[in-house]
Amino acid sequence: MKKVILVLLIISTISYAKNLRLKDLPKELSNYYPPKSEKMEFVELMHILSTSLTGVVSNVKEDDWQNAQKWAERLQENYLRIGKMVKSWDKVLKKKDVKNIVEAVKSKNRSAVMSSVQAVGKSCVQCHKTYRLSAKIKFHAPDFSGTNIEDPVTGLDYTIEDYMKAMTNNMKMMRIYLIDGEKGKARKEGFDFIKRFEGMTQMCGDCHTGKLSEEVYFGVEAKKRITSLREAVVNGELIKINKNLKWISENNCAKCHNVHQTLYLLKEKFGK
Ligand code: HEC
Ligand code: HEC
Ligand code: HEC
Incomplete structure (x- = not known):
């Protein structure tokens, strides 16, 4: 008798969780951002580099070697400034290649210019791949950890988190009391919600100058809904x-969260 061997293949699906890793930035970089400096020197340097690189390439294409040299020298000088501003980045710079750009422009050697531009360009891309997202989060994402807001209902100072929770609770309780037939209580929750909703604009001025940003979530349409x-x-x-709360949730709460909360949560995770 033949034995039938059944082989069971157990196919398991394995899912991989992706970890978002953010590389720490060199400490010195903070010297060129608020609160240490309002001038944004590093971002400014990046724009000079980008313009200089384009200045070289466009002039070489047009056979304007004199102007190409001006931009090549500007590129070299400013590219080397990266290493002066941030010591630990000095070693990743393609110093020889940036020098070669200047030399190649002087000798009007188009193909040599282009290959050195590529080598320098690679160093830009490489560093951006490693550090740019970290810089965006560390230096440009809003930080709500120090922001307090006076609660118009209790008169107390709330953290943003507690304020948001209280406001959300008003929204939910207003509905619950109505469904339960407790009209008086529902009304109180409703009025508290509106007070807190309107009170949110207190905090905008902590980070935004002018009223333009405020108008985006608290403009004419939002006022009509309120x-x-x-x-x-x-x-x-x-x-x-329900109809009005739906509009408010989608156009005020959710939109503001997409801009501020998502970034803030990332920043919180990344740490200081
Ligand atoms: C400034 C724009 C802004 C608007 C407008 C806004 N929120 Fe928020 N909300 C935030 C930020 C920032 C956080 C993260 C705060 C934190 O975690 O400290 C947050 C967090 C929350 C949280 C999570 C709190 C927790 O437990 O961590 C809830 C719930 C919330 N908001 C509800 C609402 C509701 C409901 C509305 C609309 C009626 C609203 N928010 C409108 C910015 C906003
Ligand atoms: C050793 C690291 C490093 C090198 C090399 C580097 N960059 Fe950057 N660059 C950065 C970082 C970090 C940022 C993000 C800055 C920020 O968002 O505040 C950035 C941002 C930029 C930006 C965007 C600025 C903005 O307003 O968002 C441009 C443009 C730029 N770099 C151009 C260049 C060019 C062109 C080169 C090469 C010639 C270059 N960078 C080389 C680190 C580097
Ligand atoms: C803790 C700081 C902080 C607070 C408080 C804050 N924002 Fe912002 N907001 C930012 C940052 C940072 C950005 C990203 C753009 C930038 O750098 O200006 C931004 C972007 C925005 C944008 C999109 C771009 C723009 O500037 O219009 C809007 C709209 C906006 N905020 C509205 C508000 C409103 C309304 C409030 C108050 C309810 C508020 N913000 C409170 C920091 C803040």
Whole structure:
């Protein structure tokens, strides 16, 4: 008798969790960003480099060697400044290649210019790949950890997190009380929500100058919705309340979160 051997293949699906790793930035880089400096010298240097590189290539293409030399020298001088501003980055610079760009322009050797430009360009790309996202998060993402806001309901100072929680709770309780037939309580929650909603604009000025940014989430349309919500709260109209809250959630809460909260959470994870 033949034995039938059944081989069971167990196919397992393995999922890999992707870890987002952010490389730490050299400490010295902080010297060129707020709060240490408001001048954004490093970002400015990057723009000079980018313009200089284009200045070289475009002039070489047009056979304007004199102007190409001017831009090549500007490129070299500023490229080397990276290593002076941030010591530990000095060693990643393609110093020989940037010098070769100047030499090749002087001897009007187009192909030599282009191959050295490529080598220098690679060093730009390499460093950006490693550090750019970290720099964006560390130096450009909003930091809400120091922001407090006076709560218009209790008169106390709240952290942003506690304020957001209190406001969300008002939103939920307003609905729950209405569904449960507790009109008076629902009304109080509704009014507290509106106070807190309007109170959010207190904090914008901590980081934004002028009213333009505020108008994006607290403009005419948002004000109309709040007026309509207030009426609905007074009359205990659940459908109208839901309609206005839906608009507010999608156009105020969610949009502001996409811009501020996502970045802030990343920043928090990255640490100081
Ligand atoms: C400035 C723009 C802004 C607006 C407008 C805004 N939020 Fe937030 N919200 C934030 C930020 C920033 C955080 C992260 C704060 C933190 O974690 O300290 C946050 C966090 C939250 C959280 C999470 C709190 C926790 O437990 O960590 C909730 C819930 C929330 N918001 C609800 C709302 C609701 C509801 C609205 C609209 C009625 C709203 N937010 C409008 C910026 C905003
Ligand atoms: C050793 C690291 C390093 C090298 C080399 C480097 N960069 Fe950068 N660059 C950065 C970092 C870090 C940022 C992000 C700065 C920020 O967002 O504040 C950046 C950002 C930029 C930006 C965007 C600036 C902005 O406003 O967002 C440009 C343009 C740029 N670099 C051009 C260049 C060019 C061109 C070169 C090569 C000739 C170069 N960089 C070489 C580190 C480097
Ligand atoms: C802790 C600092 C901080 C606070 C508080 C803050 N923002 Fe911002 N906001 C930022 C940063 C950083 C950006 C990214 C763009 C930039 O650097 O200006 C941004 C971007 C924005 C943008 C998109 C680009 C622009 O500038 O228009 C809007 C709109 C905006 N914020 C609205 C608000 C409103 C409304 C409030 C108050 C409810 C607020 N922000 C509170 C830091 C903050």
